[in-house]
Amino acid sequence: MTLLEKLNQDMVQAMKNKDKDTLSVIRMVKASIQNESIKLGKEHLTEDEELTILSRELKQRKESLQEFTSAGREDLSEKVRFEINVLEQYMPEQLSLEELHEIVEQTIQEANATSMKDFGKVMGKVIPLTKGKADGSQVKKIVEQKLK
Known part of the structure; x- marks a missing residue:
């Protein structure tokens, strides 16, 4: 199952569960993948290209978390932590x-x-x-x- 298929499946599940926060993160990742697909002029991205986009999104969230934490914005930090947790579910298992x-x-x-x-x-x-x-x-x- 490709990343996009998994995202679509999880998006439907999030809608059924009325989980707006997870749904928001999934839609954001899907939009990033579709934007990259349009930018590259491809119908479908390779698994490696999808992984690159997912890694980029995760890196952005981690940098934001650092900024929010250092600025004492715990409200925003909590939201970004949640987004990081959702994104990490789609990443391959990390190397030790x-x-x-x-x-x-x-x-x-x-x-x-x-x-x-x-x-x-x-x-x-x-x-x-x-x-x-x-x-x-x-x-x-x-x-x-x-x-x-």
Whole structure:
């Protein structure tokens, strides 16, 4: 089942349950996917493209949460936390820290990377392997630690 099919199914369920908050988040994600589809001139997006959009939406919410929390806006923070929880249901299972370290180490060995000069080369190979399964900033920190 594609992400769009799952979203449609969950949207119907949210309507039946009269869950306006969940419905709102699902509609927002669907709109983002449809906008990207129109922008790219495609009828259907690939699973990878859908995952990219979902990751972008999740990242935006996490950044907003940080801003609202630092500004003391607990009312808005709570709403964004809810949106994050809904979005995370559609994300693939996240890699553990150990798995992430293992992927980075293996990539460094394969690329024969020895210093921070090879950072771009390593990141270029690690990001496609971890896309949607790990936070990019976390991957960046691990690569930096391993290359120092």
